[in-house]
Amino acid sequence: xxxxxxxxxxxxxxxxxxxxxxxxxxxxxxxxxxxxxxxxxxxxxxxxxxxxxxxxxxxxxxxxxxxxxxxxxxxxxxxxxxxxxxxxxxxxxxxxxxxxxxxxxxxxxxxxxxxxxxxxxxxxxxxxxxxxxxxxxxxxxxxxxxxxxxxxxxxx
Amino acid sequence: xxxxxxxxxxxxxxxxxxxxxxxxxxxxxxxxxxxxxxxxxxxxxxxxxxxxxxxxxxxxxxxxxxxxxxxxxxxxxxxxxxxxxxxxxxxxxxxxxxxxxxxxxxxxxxxxxxxxxxxxxxxxxxxxxxxxxxxxxxxxxxxxxxxxxxxxxxxx
DNA sequence: GTTCGTGCAAACCCTTTGCACAAAC
DNA sequence: GTTTGTGCAAAGGGTTTGCACGAAC
Numbered sequence: 001x002x003x004x005x006x007x008x009x010x011x012x013x014x015x016x017x018x019x020x021x022x023x024x025x026x027x028x029x030x031x032x033x034x035x036x037x038x039x040x041x042x043x044x045x046x047x048x049x050x051x052x053x054x055x056x057x058x059x060x061x062x063x064x065x066x067x068x069x070x071x072x073x074x075x076x077x078x079x080x081x082x083x084x085x086x087x088x089x090x091x092x093x094x095x096x097x098x099x100x101x102x103x104x105x106x107x108x109x110x111x112x113x114x115x116x117x118x119x120x121x122x123x124x125x126x127x128x129x130x131x132x133x134x135x136x137x138x139x140x141x142x143x144x145x146x147x148x149x150x151x152x153x154x155x156x
Numbered sequence: 157x158x159x160x161x162x163x164x165x166x167x168x169x170x171x172x173x174x175x176x177x178x179x180x181x182x183x184x185x186x187x188x189x190x191x192x193x194x195x196x197x198x199x200x201x202x203x204x205x206x207x208x209x210x211x212x213x214x215x216x217x218x219x220x221x222x223x224x225x226x227x228x229x230x231x232x233x234x235x236x237x238x239x240x241x242x243x244x245x246x247x248x249x250x251x252x253x254x255x256x257x258x259x260x261x262x263x264x265x266x267x268x269x270x271x272x273x274x275x276x277x278x279x280x281x282x283x284x285x286x287x288x289x290x291x292x293x294x295x296x297x298x299x300x301x302x303x304x305x306x307x308x309x310x311x312x
Numbered sequence: 313g314t315t316c317g318t319g320c321a322a323a324c325c326c327t328t329t330g331c332a333c334a335a336a337c
Numbered sequence: 338g339t340t341t342g343t344g345c346a347a348a349g350g351g352t353t354t355g356c357a358c359g360a361a362c
Binding site: 313314315317320322324326327328333335336337 | 345348
């Protein structure tokens with residue numbers, strides 16, 4: 001126990017078993033890579049991070065695993081128009097995003113006011129009723145230019 | 157005047173001229189196609205919509221034009237993880253999105269409460285200060301399942 | 313006449329897939 | 338032993354690009 005990555009892996013292993021799916025080395029490695037990361041990763045990012053240690057695991061497996069984990073809700077997929085998707089382990093802690101439209105850096109924050117939280121929860125229920133959608137989650141992205149790119153702009 | 161599409165086109169023509177760029181037939185056709193549409197279109201959607209009438213205009217031109225218009229802020233780009241991008245003419249009227257994760261249908265709504273509006277404006281300023289981003293816009297997506305896909309789910 | 317824009321086709325890149333082999337159960 | 342998962346390489350699909358021609362200024 002103790003170790004949060006191991007804990008996470010146990011939970012996921014359970015999820016898989018329930019559906020007759022197996023916990024294999026590639027899946028374990030991908031979970032650990034995602035758990036170690038502090039931000040969204042592309043499939044290639046993940047692949048490169050473990051490739052030195054596990055050269056036997058291929059990129060196709062990373063893609064297949066990410067599709068599977070996304071379907072199971074284990075992983076969150078994010079696409080900000082970069083031409084490739086990014087992933088992270090689904091968290092119970094909800095967060096909003098700051099996306100730099102120049103370099104596609106993504107910054108997360110989750111220090112909401114309670115007012116903010118209540119507001120969103122209420123809105124979600126309202127929208128659900130009005131449009132007859134079943135809403136699973138919401139994504140809030142602030143799009144703009146990050147400090148680094150702002151500095152570059154100023155310099156040029 | 158009167159006609160809002162013509163008006164829009166005039167404004168865009170001005171934007172182009174300012175930068176030494178030209179208003180051409182393909183650009184005009186793409187603007188009109190986007191102006192006619194009531195929802196986000198893919199590059200191929202746009203291409204197919206005018207292709208019967210303007211068979212001479214190619215798909216590559218659509219892509220090049222969309223990149224240009226996006227840079228100029230004339231067009232908004234949306235990527236919901238569908239594997240292709242969607243576009244619409246940038247509007248002064250801000251809206252939020254409902255995205256169906258099964259069929260990728262996108263529904264927009266813009267009937268916010270004033271409380272909702274003020275809340276977002278305040279948040280944007282706050283986040284701007286805290287993270288030193290220059291924020292241009294925000295995107296709010298409620299992700300879930302649309303009424304049609306819900307019905308199909310129930311039927312199966 | 314010069315510059316900018318376009319059409320076409322080929323190239324590119326991310327992602328998916330077919331197939332034979334390997335691993336998990 | 339059967340089923341599920343994987344590696345590899347090839348295919349797929351959206352998007353971009355090089356180049357020569359055409360259009361806008």
